[in-house]
Amino acid sequence: xxxxxxxxxxIEPWLEAPGQGSYEQVIxxxxxxxxxxxxxxxx
Numbered sequence: 001x002x003x004x005x006x007x008x009x010x011i012e013p014w015l016e017a018p019g020q021g022s023y024e025q026v027i028x029x030x031x032x033x034x035x036x037x038x039x040x041x042x043x
Contacts, residue, residue: 002037003034003035004033004034004035004037004038005034006030006033006034008030
């Protein structure tokens with residue numbers, strides 16, 4: 001199974017700024033992206 005690598009260095013300051021709730025939502029979405037790749041969309 002292919003696992004996508006997501007680098008967060010460029011967005012870490014933004015990611016940590018909004019608060020814990022937003023951070024957890026973004027991380028959850030990134031975990032789905034890493035597991036399924038960018039093709040997992042609404043098509």
